[in-house]
Amino acid sequence: xxxxxxIIGFMATGKTSVAQALAKKLGKKxxxxxxxxxxxxxxxxxxxFKEEGGTKFRELEIEIIKTISNMDDIVxxxxxxxxxxxxxxxxxxxxxxxxxxxxxxxxILQRSSSxxxxxLLNVENTKEKIVELLKFREPFYERAADMSxxxxxxxxxxxxxxxxxxxxxxx
Ligand code: S3P
Numbered sequence: 001x002x003x004x005x006x007i008i009g010f011m012a013t014g015k016t017s018v019a020q021a022l023a024k025k026l027g028k029k030x031x032x033x034x035x036x037x038x039x040x041x042x043x044x045x046x047x048x049f050k051e052e053g054g055t056k057f058r059e060l061e062i063e064i065i066k067t068i069s070n071m072d073d074i075v076x077x078x079x080x081x082x083x084x085x086x087x088x089x090x091x092x093x094x095x096x097x098x099x100x101x102x103x104x105x106x107x108i109l110q111r112s113s114s115x116x117x118x119x120l121l122n123v124e125n126t127k128e129k130i131v132e133l134l135k136f137r138e139p140f141y142e143r144a145a146d147m148s149x150x151x152x153x154x155x156x157x158x159x160x161x162x163x164x165x166x167x168x169x170x171x
Contacts, residue, residue, distance in 0.1 A: 004028075004096035006075050008144055010078040010122060011135060012112035013101040015149045015161060019077035032077040036064045046048075049119040056086060065091050083140040088169075093144075097165055097170065100145035104152045105130050130147045146170070 007019045017030065023030035034045060037060045041048060048057050061082055068076060068102070069091035076096065082088050092098065105113070108130050112121055125128045142148070149165045151159050 002095055002097050004070055004092075006074060006076045006078060006092045007101060008078045008098055008099045008141060009080065009101035010103070010108060010130075010137065010141070011118050012108045013081075013103040014111075014156065015077050015101055017156045018101060018151070018159050018163070019075045021156050022163065023075040024070055025068045025160060025164075026075070028081060029071075029074045030070040030077065031068055031071070031074050032075075033061060033064050033068070033082060036068070036081045037079075040064070044117070046117060046119045046122070057081075061085070068092075069094055069096075072093075080137075083144045084137070087130065089144045090124075097167065098144050098146045100141050100148040101159070102148060102150050104154075105134065106132075 005022060007015045009015055019032070020030050022028070037048070037057070038044060041060065044053070045057070046144075048060070059083065061079060062085055065082065065088040068074070076092065078092075089098070089159070098125075105127065109127050112118060115127060116122055120130060120133065145165070149159055149162050154162070
């Protein structure tokens with residue numbers, strides 16, 4: 001029986017807010033892969049990218065997912081690049097249903113503009129970068145997902161409601 005929910009998707013598609021709301025509603029534990037990495041390394045994510053590089057960050061994600069995939073009754077808020085290593089998806093799917101959140105490029109741009117915590121988007125032309133990364137990543141997200149919700153024009157509550165409705169059809 002799969003009793004975990006795994007929230008995937010590009011940066012700034014609403015994963016954290018939705019995962020926290022879902023965890024609260026379902027009485028499950030909220031786990032953020034990014035937060036686990038920060039805890040483990042005692043470093044902020046931009047610093048890991050700067051000092052140790054993107055490849056090291058992906059290795060840390062693999063380690064964290066290995067641990068998380070042994071847990072039950074959790075809602076996992078995945079960093080946007082988790083799906084790039086298929087082993088992560090395989091591990092997460094063993095006990096979890098994978099929910100993909102998407103949003104329009106404009107909405108991602110707007111939602112991500114308030115923070116500099118995402119090293120991959122700290123570039124001169126952020127919109128161009130989002131389009132480029134999305135183009136490359138979309139097949140990974142789609143292949144991993146058991147269901148998909150476009151959050152562009154939805155509130156957090158709306159997204160949560162849709163996920164719960166969708167889950168009923170999977171019972
Ligand atoms: C990343 C997404 C970030 C974080 C890191 C890399 C990515 O998480 O893991 O900056 O490669 O998409 P969020 O998706 O929660 O912003």
